[in-house]
Amino acid sequence: MTAYELLVSGLREFIPEVSPQAVDKLLRYSDLLLEKNKVMNLTAVTDPCEVVTRHFLDCASLAPYIKKGQTVLDVGTGAGFPGLPLAILCPGAEFTLLDAQCKRIDFLSEVVDALELTNVLPVHGRAEEFAAVHRTSFDLAVSRAVAELRMLCELALPMVKVGGAFYAMKAADCMDEVASASQAFAVLGAPSAELLRYTVPHDGVERVLVRLQKINETPDKYPRRFKKIQTDPL
Ligand code: SAH
Helix, strand or coil, X not given: CCHHHHHHHHHCCCCCCCCHHHHHHHHHHHHHHHHHCCCCCCCCCCCHHHHHHHHHHHHHCCHHHCCCCCEEEEECCXXXXXXXXXXXXXXXXXXXXXXXXXXXXXXXXXXXXXXXXXXXXXXXXXXXXXXXXXXXXXXXXXXXXXXXXXXXXXXXHHHEEEEEEEEEEEECCCHHHHHHCHHHHHHHCCCCEEEEEEECCCCCCEEEEEEEECCCCCCCCXXXXXXXXXXCCC
C-alpha cells in the first residue's frame, strides 16, 4: 500500500470522516519532515509509510477526545507529535505546540506557514517555565515520549484547567510507570488515571493513552524547577 492508502484507511479507525484537505496537508507535512530530517535530527523514521503509521496514525488515536472549541497544549512536541497531526485533523480546536529546542519550533513554524494552518501556535520554551504564565489555561494537554509519567505530569497538569484532562501517550506496558506516579497524580489534582488501549492501524503495535482528569487545582508550588523535578520526583 502507498502512504496515501495507509493514511486514508488507517484514519478511518479513529475518525468517521476525514476531509481530502486534511489528508493532503498531512502528506505535505510528511514531505517537509523527511526533507528537513536530512539536515537536522527530527525523527528516526525515513520512509513515508512509516511516517504515516508510527507518527500520524499513532497520534490520530487522540482525535476522538478533542472537541470543537477546545484549547490543547502539546508538551515537548519535538517535530510536532502528537499536536500537529491533531491540529490538521481537528481544525475546530486551537493548538499550542511547546518545545525546549528552538530548531524544532522553527521547523514547525515553517510547516504552519507552508500549510496555512490557522489553529496552531508553535512556542519555544520549557514547560516548567511556560507554566508560570499559563497556569490553568488549557482544556487539554497531550504529550508523547517526553519523560517518565511522574515527572511529565508535573510539567503538564499545572497548565490544565480544572475540568480538563491530560493525555499521555505511552507504551502498552506502562502499568508500573502509572503505578509509581499515583502519588504525583493525587498531589497535582488528577487522582485517578484511566488507561485507554488502542492498536496503531497497519502497524499492529499496542499503545495506551493515560487519561488524567483534573478535578482539583494544582498547588501553586508546582511545577518546581526542572532539576528539582528530576532529582526529587513526586
Ligand atoms: N513528542 C515528540 C518528541 C519527543 S522527543 C514525539 O513524540 O515525537 C522529546 C521532546 O521533548 C524534545 O524535543 C525535547 O526538546 C522536549 N522536551 C523535553 N523536556 C522538555 C521541557 N521541560 N519543556 C519543553 N520541552 C521539553
